[in-house]
Amino acid sequence: MGDTASTALQWLALAEHELLLFAGFFFLLGAIDEFGMDLAWLWLRFSGRAETPVLARGEIHHRQLSGRAAVLIPAWQEASVIADTLSHALAVWPQADLRLYVGVYRNDPATLEAAARGARGDRRVRIVVHDRLGPSTKADCLNRIYAALRHDELREGRMARMVVLHDAEDMVDPAALALLDRAIGTADFVQLPVLPMPQEGSRWIGSHYCEEFAEAHGKAMVVRGELGASLPAAGVGCAFGRGMLARIARDAGRDTPFDEDSLTEDYELGVKVAALGGRSRFLRVRGDDGQLVATRAYFPNQLGHAVRQKARWMHGIALQGWDRLGWTGGPGEWWMRMRDRRGPLSALVLFSGYTLFLLALVLAGLKAAGLPSSWEPSGLLLALVALNLASFAWRAFMRFTFTRMEYGAREGMRAVLRIPVANVIAIMAGYRALFAYAKTLRGASPLWEKTEHDAHPARAVRLELSQ
Template sequence: MIDAALLTDILGNYLYALKFVAMLTAVLLIVSGVDDLFIDLVYWLRRGWRALTVYRRHERAGFDLLQTSAEKPLAIMVPAWQETGVVGPMAELAASTLDYENYHIFVGTYPNDSDTQAEVEAVCRRFPNVHKVVCARPGPTSKADCLNNILDAILQFERDAKLEFAGFVLHDAEDVISAQELRLFNYLVERKDLIQVPVYPFERRWNHFTSMHYLDEFTELHGKDLVVREALAGQVPSAGVGTCFSRRAMLALLEDGDGIAFDVRSLTEDYDIGFRLKARGMLEIFVRYPVWDGESGRRRFARSRIQASVVCVREYFPDTLGAAVRQKARWIIGIVYQGYRTHRWSTSAIVNYFLWRDRRGGIANFVSFAAVLIFGQMALLWLVQQLWPAAPRFLSIFEQDPWFRAVLAINFVLMCNRIFQRLFFVAGYYGPTQALLAIPRLAWGALINFLANCRAIRQIVQQGDPRRVAWDKTTHDFPSVDGVQRTRRPLGEILVEQGALSRESLDRALAEPVPGLRLGSRLVHDGLVSAAQLAAAVAEQNEVPAEDIEPYAPTQALLSTVPHDLLLRYGVLPLREEGTTLVLASESGIDPVSLAALARRLRRPVRYVIAHRGQVVVNTRHLLAGGADPRSELHEWADSTGAAARTVDSLWRRYVSMQVSLGELLMSLGHVQPTAFRALMLRFGGSVQLGEFLVDNRVISADVLHRALALQEHLQPTLRAVLERAADPAPLIEGGAA
């Protein structure tokens, strides 16, 4: 049995050791606490000053201001390694919620990740503004390497499409993008080179402390700290998501890296870029932009409706201890250890101050965890003394030094301030319940950060250099959209399945294409399928109905409900109104992004049906250009020949079905990519002819336009030509004809 005196000696020595550790920890906590207090004071003084001056003279900018800028093309860059089940819902949600149309999503995949590639391909078939990029090397490489591959593909797309993206946006596959985010970037991108919006994690159940501690940290960091950083230093670190780089910034990064924009040796390439651009004298902004209309939304106690409506990125963060430790260890290595090797102390005292704040985590994480352990032990000793009156006064050892008691008192005040700041910012976005739960999550967060620091140091020691540590990917969750993965079936396969076309005829048509005609048009021109059969197949492909439209069916009153530029841009025709819903006709499928954009522009629900080939083109040409009704010539011919009404109708349908739009012809010939043509049409207002617009914008040359118009005239016969060949059952265009 252990002697009581020995136990007393051991306990005494332990308490003295604890005392000195507590003293050192308390001093370090004061340094950290005063550092944080400075940020708090600057924030609140700045906020008060702006409330008394700026916002008394000017109203807060809101939703309407973002609508004033014409949509510039934006490229969204999404690295994807083993993201099955994530990319599809992201594109689906973006198409249905983003109040923007002129954007393209480029998804970086890997040659050894076939599952993700297959999902991205399915998404690309349904969303023409989503593009698959396959990285040169097998994965997983670093996120920076994947981004470099994506950027190469974007620049190649620009050359092929003859357009330039105004902004390059970073997102992860699991991000839920705010409806107004792209409009905000569009508004700022000509004046700012790095634009960062806040990140607010999604809530989980109250007891998911691991995931929810991210909520606490990001809310305060992106509610206060980065606001002060941008105000004092004019430098903003990218969060890796919700970041937009101007074209000028991206070209500068490519120039600095000798053609490589993102540092492949860095685990936090987003953090690195903020300093690189600042060194180039470029302008960076962290923007908290509320889009609350001032009326909607039920007020919750302690929750700010303005702050809770800021444009931001939402996502789920890791929910297991191991995943959180891996992710944070990567951040610590990249920011603290790699960052020190890459970005030495600068000549700017303000920038150095924020570099210190970035790097202090290498020490502060250990100090915070030590403080939690010491506080726990002291609380336990106090409880023993309360429950056991005869026990030795263990805590008396901490009462012998007045200066230490003063240090503890200061730390207590600083700790109360820290808790208040955390409560205030968490409550402002998430409400009072999450704010109260943030208090116990402080201790859990300290444990995660401590373990992450230990892991980071262990990895660096194993590799011998922080720059050699490999990228450690975090698994992602994504909010459910509807659980259905939709894809587009090939048109030819649908026609064969419906019995409208034989397999042999399909194979022959695919092997012998007609220049200027897509597959469906070729089949109709050759008489292999009827316009009605083609419409039925296109309708099934897009999961919408097909309808046979009467010639010049829309009334002028109905046409006036849709601006003419929208008719030309989307190739649609208004058919009728069903309550508040406007029914449109189109000869091809309308992608979800365009359909949502139409609904926003028209400010009413819309749906569409598939018309027979040529019906929308002929109706639009006549209704917009005016002039004589071409059917009058047909009726004169019928009167002179005594042709039956059925014959007249058949000839009219033949004439209509053989019309070819200039856009289809140019895409079929390869002069314009379909995805690029869609982006170009967003800028086409209809004030000039489409051919002139394409030549003026240097998409095609005047010579190409001349030859395309000549081919269009050859492919689409006049009504007179149709009547002259009325007795000839052979197709007007032979397969393979020029």
């Protein structure tokens, strides 16, 4: 019995040693990658190239558009939020050249009724009923809306100047439409920041998106733009020149620009713009009220929904993206695509790290009980651990800093405390994404695994105004 216990202890110690080497090396590799991004952003910041301009909201809010702006909103089972999205957009975007195209399905009458209620008879809204039974894919719904736009253009003899993408749960910024209209004059694709809204009822799950987008859209997208790398479209708060969308469709040999085989058709659109030589721009502007001009929304507030959403992103960007987009471009582009596609590996490394932590606790307990330690870390391993601890402290500081910029110091502290929660969600999403990808390799079709939306930030805004 003693030999068996000794052998088991040796195997546990060996597992601890190997996990420490594996996790320590890849954590450090990821830390170097992030530190490189941090250094690039800091250089841009101190050189004045990452400054966020400030505009007077009153000067641009009611500015007339330079041409037709078509906003495409795909909707499947969004009866609880689509009316709020439409009524808010129509109220804060008074421009006559605005057209809101809402795509619904013929087997989803509740969303159709809610969209009609939100439109309130405004002639700037066009509700497009898909002839397929839902759900298909988001790209398929967008293609049906795009076909309706083309039909209107032919009927009216006038093409749209830009096409804007939004989701059914978005709260648009009053200044966003005029800003996009102005920027699209010198660019083929423009992306505004996305700001998830903190959720009092979901401080750990729903609110953890705040720090992720604050850092991604406050730092990573800024650096990408300055490097000249492709800018991935977020699928909301982004505008494409009408001619560029037509060109993407022609390049793919189709009448429509959205690829129905892709789970992240929005991300791919941004990459394709750069591949075709188009100019992309990440537009980060603040109003004179200090608020970022951005698209705001509540993100999934339940664990299963958050995992499902992130698994779809990981599947589409990291796994499908490798197959569908390859590794074109120069060193800057390769670096950005590597960052985009590291999700599954990051999930594996995180899983290894947490397994190592639990194993270390077990072995520490056994050592405290009097059992001898079967190995001692070398100086190299201790240095590896020290570097990883230092990099974690730096990452926590950066996460706090970018979250505080948009949400305040209290939310910044919560962002640091939520790091383990975000890591667990990433591990679960990586597992789900890998299995979903394996199914598609065996011939399964991608599914639109949308998340449920019940709350809308525009309701909170209306409540504040009424008080």
